[in-house]
Amino acid sequence: MPTWLTIEEYRTLTAVCERLIPADQTPGAAEAGVPDYIDGLLGAFSFDPPRIWAGGSFSGRHGGQPGFARFHRLAALDELAWRTRIEGSLGRPEREFNGVVVGLQERYREGLAALGPDFCDCDPDEQDLRLRSLATFTQLVYDHSCEGMYGAPEYGGNRDAVAWSGIGFAGDVEPRGWTDHEVSEA
């Protein structure tokens, strides 16, 4: 179940992400969990602490005590910034000191609706045509898809580090790091 999107929106978003980063011999954005990364950002404040900044110092994938899944608590100003970024300014004066802010939730809700209720059932060419006609929204989803695909799995995407292994990238490597030999040799 998605955290913030409706089931229908989540289905459309999954189809969008899979067009942006399609599967080939390795999994694409849908299988890698990229829609969960985006839904997790839109619904970050459904969790306590909110899922904005994963913890440190280590993930446990290369030794050490796993800490990434323990998200940071937000200071009051950071909560203001991230709520405004996600929810929009909603007419609240404390969020509008430099003007109105359209939030990510609204941009996703409107963008996904504009792709049409039949987007999931369209053929890939038609899907790409619609994505190109909504270039600003598509760029937003693509930027987030790149983060979800190649960021730490604790944020919901890159499930089981599948995108990292697909490109031969080790991901976070502390506290193991790299030996001098691994740094200096081919």
Add this chain to the structure above:
Amino acid sequence: MDRPRGIGGVTVDAIIVGSGPGGSTVADILTAAGWSVVIFEKGRNHLIDLEHPHRLADDFSNDEIKFTNRHFLGPDPFLEPRTFRTGPEDGDHSFVGDVNSIPSTVGGGGTHADGKVPRFREEDFGLLSTYGPQPGASVADWPLTYADLEPFYANVERRIGVSGDAAANPLAAWRSGPYPMPPGPSMYGAVLSTAAAETLGYHPYPAPGATNSVPYDGRPPCNNCGFCAFFGCPIHAKGDPVAMLQRALMTGNAEIRPETFVSRIRTDGRRATGVGFIGPDGVERSMDARYVVVAGGAVETPRLLLLSGFDHPLIGRHLMVHFQTIAAGGFADLRFHAERGRAVTHLHDDAVVPDDASRKAATQAGLPWMRGGIVEHGGPGLPILEAKLYRWGPTHKENMRRSPLRDRLWAFTMQGEDLPVATNRIDLDPTVRDVRGFPVARYTYKPHQHELAASAHHGPRMAAILEAMGAEWTSVATSPGSVEGPGGRASVDAPMSRHVMGTVRMGEDPATSVADSNGCLHQLSNVVIADSSVFVTSSGYGPTLTLAALAARFATAMVS
């Protein structure tokens, strides 16, 4: 020992605004001399346990989302935007948001730097007497020489913990002693690019690094994790400035107040009496002090002076930002794995020193002289940044696997000297506010002809090294972009370099400078500027070690 508390009638010896390399160096020296110090930092603390300073925090991590996409080190451009324009012809501003922000967090810019800390050369302190003036620029000598600063360079290299090889760079200024640590391992790409550079007559050398290569000061050596530039170090192998802050706190004479914004310096007309500040609870308070040390960086420092109503006409002027020239090369048969190592392990300084070719290029450009800057040997290592460069669709994953713009790319970045120009400045934006309601800093900036000509001269030479390395293709870009826009009208982006300098110029004459050679404002002698704001000229070297050495000199003068 009691913690100093400046509230309730107690006057602390010094308030330090900003906990980056400059403020931390001052805190280290003042507290060692027994002074009571309160450090105000507007950002959060993710560096150090403030109650038990022998413990370092476990908040930093190898996390590309948190650090480079979600503003973990601050400032958040929504809470604290900056504005930019090339000149009054752009109106109040042409951009609002993140303008080359340096971290706003305990530790400041030191936390995110990959820690290259070269010294300047001797002539960097006397450009006017060495090379002469430049039309349209305020080239001047510093009010101190390299020889004056050398003991402080050596001092801060030991305080921070710097690794390097004193014999490796024939173009380096003289030194009174070796580096405290040997250099760390060379990145594979740098092994190849330094060999290519040497065949063309350049003099590459291991970059002096503020990262431990051996255990130092109770902190471990760097283990080459690769999440270095723009990331906090998860194992605290970067000494700048955590070593100084830790030592200052351990004396019991220092207190750090994070999430606390200093909104004005209070004065009685002749001297500063303290500061007004807003803490995490949003309440305005004040604190008295004998000295106020301002170390907010070359953007926030002049902003605070202006917010305080200080009226010297040169405050904010002569803003300098290194002009970056980036030559990139693609290599079909190589994989550089630049995610292993300290982002940049090698430099060469040949472009800093004029030679016959650059003198000829200067003459052709109508300039009396021309200098470039350090050239960094490096490659991109991280995949989110890379992924966003490729087109979406069926080619995306094949591009990511082949990795033409990350794993098969090697690059040189020249941090070109930026001449001081009076119209390049920081002032207060007339309309945009920060979350606390204060006017934000506005950049007004465009490069001088010197930077453009030096870039045009050195860019192709860097590309030629990549070709000698075997690059299939090369390309040269600059930041800011060229002012010769296709539409005729100047189109200059905000500079990307985080090397921001000038804005509270140092000199002996109060008519042509704001601060004296001890960093004290001419108008208020107990206000000391301890960051790169006081730089008279920019040199072509990263500013961190020089600003820390200046801060050490200023703090030593305060306690003697």
